[in-house]
Amino acid sequence: MSPASPATGPVHEALAGLPLVDHHCHGVVTADPDAERFESLITEGAAWPDSGISPFDTPVGVAIRRHCAPVLDLPRHAPAAEYLARRVELGWHEVNRRFVTAAGTGVFCVDTGYAPDRITTPTELAAAAGDAVAYEVVRLESVAEGLAAEGVEPGEYATAFRAAVRDTVERRGAVAVKSVAAYRTGFDLDPNRPSDADVTAAAARWLGPGGTDGRRTDGSGTGGRGTDGRGTGGRAPERRPRLDDPVLVRHLLWTAADLGLPLQLHVGFGDSDIRMHQVDPTRLTDWLHRTSGTVPVLLLHCWPYQRQAAYLAAVFEQVYLDVGLTLHHVGPARARAVLEEALEITPFRKLLHSSDAYGAAEFFHLGALAFRRGLADLLQSRVDSDELSLPDALRIATWTGRDNAYRVYGLPRDGLA
Template structure:
């Protein structure tokens, strides 16, 4: 009876997906679709298919029925049906099935043609807000041309302009990819920034200078919005041991009392992230991305580790879905199923009342994000 109550509450909860990306606005060839099912590389002709992974199996089990196919439909049938329906209808069905009320969309990474936040919201019948990726802002400043001594001022001005856009609720950094998180925690001096800017502007390329990344993080603090930080799991561009959120400990000491810091994804360091959330007032976390890649069977275990010591007002939901709308749906499904199961076990063990379990479900799936990002209690017109 109580299991039904927890499941029912989570099934009916309009989630806030506090970090995701757009869905592709093009029909995908089989190899292109498979490449988006994995954080690794698709290897056509190798005999290794992205469908033969926990995420691929979950797509065939949980997404196939939404495309009018039987559960566990063969991959070839799934791809053919996806093509027959067309990308717009596929996106509408899968995004609607996620049953999210709000998406907070990182618009700073778009190697594929993607839905804008407004387009994502319309397809899902939801509301969308924007997350500004600061490395993208810095690289736009560099491309526009700036003198090294003016770089700090120009970047700050561009970042301030970006966050003033309607609907922006947070900023994000991918420092974990660019330098790793074992950075000198101190705010860099002006002459350090100018010297590093001179070298970077002369060499070109993406922002990967440790001093300028430190400057970017401190600029984020000055902007005053919640700061999302990629940690843990990602594609092969990351060095995983340098993406452990525990490496941020000294910087978190220096930034006490400033902005909320949202540790994104975290796996396999969700326990380290939980420690940081337990001891630093400004730290929050999610385990997005890992949930749909692990699949519904293991999502509970990941959430359970994240909640071992995390204060219940510190865990948020995200999918980190990118490209294929299947992952917006699967992220939500894995979260709902995993959280319902672990909360029910605590209720059954008389370690948690049903009232508390339902409150924790609402906090984690929706209310923590609403509070942190200052979102309205009920969303305006959904466009």
């Protein structure tokens, strides 16, 4: 076997042919980004154009040049300049089509609450993949910030927010809601439901003069997907107050618990707005006790807390996890190691696949590739050492890549085996 050839086996073959459910992702850009913009899209930090440090000289940058270059008809490890030139030569529409199709994804659950660029809608994303389906995930902070921008009175905020969330979910046919509380407050929150009086007082602080500490969700900050701060892609920024009041974040999470839909929570790795020591998911333990029996809670990405997330999935019926964003950043070379830690104690019906792709279509392909290869390597090695039967390994592969998401989100299963 040549060094460039991946390991093969029955589990690899099964996962290679499995149409995935990407249970958390975003749209991709509908323009040809220049070099600096593309580099900003492939890092959770920022592009530092005058530093001599390029995001291409990172694990994710190397993985793009190794695994994405061939999709653009380039040799493996093509230099960054050649890679970027080829992207422009093909044009964004063809680039998006190639990478989204290469992922082999049949269903996308798309978070539409983060859009500093002009990006594809869920329908456009599904069309780029060919024979695929897309569903929407509503970001709760975006609903709250939109409500504030419309001029809601503090005394009406609690009732108006609940109504706005339900209306948004119904109008969009959403299958889940999501919170970026990790970016805004961290998880060191009072686990109890706030009273309407508490919410009114907090809303008055938030909506009053200076209540947002001058921070807006308009692309003017330095953060990423929690702050909408990756730049505005040439569009005039929309001025919205940033929801970062702990009482209002608690109200948001409890509203989600009442809604009946799965709740996605960003955990761990993210941009510089994250305070990593405050986003260990075990800090949510008391809240999870109080919301037991309400809605599924899906912990997204999780690095470096994949073991803590696994613990929560092992002891709370409603908790699920993925390591989505992590896998394309560590690349196929380290995907197995991350998945091994995530699966040490996680019930096999609790792990899902996601790419968390945003902006750069490469992340759909790279995330799927890293997931398929990493999980297949892990499961096949356990079959080979007789720690796992082949039927069990194939069942776990199908559960993780597809069926767990169908079950937790209640997706239509027409045509599934």
